[in-house]
Amino acid sequence: MSHPYPPGRPGHQAPSRIPDRPRHHARPGAAARARRYVPRPSWAIYAMVFVLLGGILFVEAYANGSFIPDYRAENTTGSGQDEVPDEILTGGPIVNTTADRPQSYRLPARTVVLTFDDGPDERWTPEVMRVLDKHQVPGTFFVLGNQVVRQPDLVRDLVASGHELGVHTFTHPHLTEIPGWQRRLEYTQTQLAIAGATGVRTNLLRFPYSSRSDAFVNQDWPLLRQAGELGYLTVVNDLDSRDWERQGPDGMIERTVPPGYSGAITLWHDSGGDRSQTVEALDRYIPMMKERGYTFTTVSGGLNLALAEAGVSAPVAGPVPATAGERWRGQMLVMAVRAADFTFVLFGILFVLVGVLTIGRTLLLFVLALRHARKRRRRDFAWGPPVTAPVSVIVPAYNEKEGIAAAVRSLATGDHPGGIEVVVVDDGSTDGTADIAAGLGLPNVRVVRKPNGGKPSALNTGVALARHDLIVMVDGDTVFEPDAVRRLVQPFGDPQVGAVAGNVKVGNRRSMIAKWQHIEYVIGFNLDRRLYETLRCMPTIPGAIGAFRREALEYAGGMTDETLAEDTDITMALGRSGWKVVYEEGARAWTEAPASLGQLWKQRYRWSYGTMQAMWKHRRSVLDKGASGRFSRRCLTFLTLFGVLLPLTAPVIDLLALYGLIFLDRTETALAWLAMLGLQFLTAIVAFRLDREKLGVLWVLPLQQFVYRQLMYLVLLQSVVTALTGGRLGWQKLRRTGLDGVTGTGGRPAGRPATRVGGP
Incomplete structure (x- = not known):
């Protein structure tokens, strides 16, 4: 092994206590x-990265509805009903504002529609489907767009099993608290999610936190008109199981039995928490209502029956195939949200990793650095004899x-x-x-x-x-x-x-x-x-x-x-x-x-x-x-x-x-x-x-x-x-102004440019 120093210099021989030599010599030439040169910062690339990350975080925020503040169990905003037409307030649970004259419809006698809100849920929607399939009855699922993009396979299974889908917005906001453009976005994005997952679109819409038709207030009327302009039928309910209270299957069944033999749209939930009581109640409710002579159908099926009784032969509700553009945009939306979810999960893992590394490093620094300082400051500390x-x-x-x-x-x-x-x-x-x-x-x-x-x-x-x-x-x-x-x-x-x-x-x-x-x-x-x-x-x-x-x-x-x-x-x-x-x-x-x-x-x-x-x-x-x-x-x-x-x-x-x-x-x-x-x-x-x-x-x-x-x-x-x-960089000379020197031990340099000395 050659050295860049004269071989006869003192200390040239390696210490015998050292077991091996690292390979450290420069390569010839x-x-x-x-x-x-040292590459300059690629600001355009960094800007693209930041825009991409910003877009991912925005998609994640939108998909989670995080920008809507203060979710409440019920919408208590607004009062007064003088602007809502009597046809709506005294009518049935299906509201049609697509024409100049608003209309509403009730279900025929002995007809029940089971509607489910806030899904799909990977845990409870399959359980609800199992009960419906067991008793061979269809349901209408008003889905959230941000859940559809995360469970597209489950939504496809719903449609394949003969169940119906409706729009329940994308993020479940209070619609009266957001502007019209944002409401339109809530409907459109949910519709695209459904189209991307199933290849069909729906014209059924249910507002979050809505209840019966007689509960509409003046603040709801613009929402109903906008829904009609967009081609939607607004669906509320006749009977609410209030299953979200989780007070037992008996109470749910009691609240969803129609008076006499009247028809009813009933409200249940297949998401939003533990729905085991809902599943148990449905398993008892469906055969009980069948024994009473009731028929179970979807919202579209019930509306078409009502229209047939009224002598109207052309159906106005039901799923229709989505266009190729809608399917493609819907699939892009599904992929975007799922990519954002994955990125956010990755960020969460990295956040934990950063926290562990930061805290671990801090603890090591405190323990070992302080030990080092205490050792050095002992009066008896010495490296050995003074080096002169x-x-x-x-x-x-x-x-x-x-x-x-x-x-x-x-x-x-x-x-x-x-x-x-x-x-x-x-x-x-x-x-x-x-x-x-x-x-x-x-x-x-x-x-x-x-x-x-x-x-x-x-x-x-x-x-x-x-x-x-x-x-x-x-x-x-x-x-x-x-x-x-x-x-x-x-x-x-x-x-x-x-x-x-x-x-x-x-x-x-x-x-x-x-x-x-x-x-x-x-x-x-x-x-x-x-x-x-x-x-x-x-x-x-x-x-x-x-x-x-x-x-x-x-x-x-x-x-x-x-x-x-x-x-x-x-x-x-x-x-x-x-x-x-x-x-x-x-x-x-x-x-x-x-x-x-x-x-x-x-x-x-x-x-x-x-x-x-x-x-x-x-x-x-x-x-x-x-x-x-x-x-x-x-x-x-x-x-x-x-x-x-x-x-x-x-x-x-x-x-x-x-x-x-x-x-x-x-x-x-x-x-x-x-x-x-x-x-x-x-x-x-x-x-x-x-x-x-x-x-x-x-x-x-x-x-x-x-x-x-x-x-x-x-x-x-x-x-x-x-x-x-595999890039390789060279040395760069930094611009200097010079330091004058120090004022002694513990002193500070003056910090001003040094006097430039010229000449030999």
Whole structure:
């Protein structure tokens, strides 16, 4: 196995305690691969996705009738009957307003129609059908459209068995409380659902919450006229079983026996709850009425009998074949609602998954991160003897003229007692970065110029030229606190420690975007590192501030450009090799966070995609034995669950919150969302306290949920798409303004652009 370092350097031999070596070398010619740009956000595609999801949620809301508030058992709105014609109020239960002169009809004597509302129901409609078929009598089922689209096979069985269908609206609203266009939509969508499921259409209509014809009030008259204009016969009832009260079969039977031998339309329910008493009552009621000489028929059959007695031969009711267009549109409606139902069920599963992952992660963070903090703050805690060996700091730089002077100066003047060597590797900069660094005139700073080959190449070059065996790697825009290097290398007092992650801070916190990133760094990065160290599965040494033993770097194969996240790649390789990778919170470095959403997109897209590349590269190591397998199983499991799966599924929380605010109980939805926000606040407070940060900035945390978090969702989504399609990305240079430096331990960088140094 070849190494990019001279074979005679100290520590070149692998430690005997390490069972195996991860395969981590760059492929031949990798540095010369053509670079590709970071794709811009595909806003058109995202817009299409959002429109699709919005449409699915709207269909689900409409199918569930969720936008109609305050369902009541009876419609109590309105009073007065002076506008309703006497023909309707004193007539029968079948109302015809299709002509200029309204008419109503009663059933002939000894004729009973069994009507059933609110179905079909997968549990009780088959039971009702079983009783009707047993006694060979038909029924008329006034169905809800949102139930028809969910039980199309059951509706087909009803028609095939000789039963009749009627429209009972799509979502069972109070029709007097909605506008005329919405009432028309309720009828039309139900009619289409019936046509799509059965191939027939009906002209029978029953209003929700209606009762007898003498109960119509003035507010109902426009509904009756509109129904007639649309070609419907409105059907109410003569006798109501009131089976929804569930007071026993005897009462149901008693309430549905007509006086004398008069005919009657009776009302029952095959949905809406436990209908076992209804089934029992029907099984007794039908033979009893047959013994009394009654005939059972459908609404259309009863109306045609009544018309025949009146000398009218042409029937005006009954099912008719639906047109091909109606059948096709109905089938599309059925598929749309069923797809929405499936999606909503999937969302519900994902909601539970997100909740479990969020709570599980929070508990792990609280338990293990707090344990980590308590351990570090014990007075007797020490990594080992003080580390005073000299340190080499490698600064890869590509067009870093805005920040290179402040970064190099902060490194060269550090207070590490063993001395600090700074090696600036200029990777083909075109803006004079190397000249600025050399022009500082600092005796412990070396500037190396090389052709552009990428960050891993620059780091490997710096390591090869470094004089010391403790290596610190720093981004060219990072400003160290005076004691950062000294604190960063102290964990090497433990001979098992191979690498150390420092504490990265956002220096430019004035903008809202920067404040959001500051919160993310404290909560999402630094708090997580406490957890990862405790579990011995640290996935990433940050490029802004990280330290390595030379022998650990050499043993792992050095930096490669096989992924866009060379820091994650090398960290995983070290963990697999059996080295400890730890977090030193006291070693603080300040970095300039992206100041625009576009720059932030480029950075996080590269991070996200690079991490996935590293996970894929090391995937087979989960089957390894020894240190490699133990590390990989922990690390890749945590990254998969909390770095990929949780962020990918977390948007479900926002989608369902939006759905709830529009279509469900707003108070309950808001309380649930606030509970999740409260959990985040609690995590943030713990993280900020452990990091000794002021809590004042947390006022922007709620705002972070509406913009920043959504952007991170999209970043991860496009990264996954890129990974699945096999795309490969190159490095991008972010726009920098520079940081002036720090004011001392615990200080803050000034946050204003650094003075640009020119000349050799």
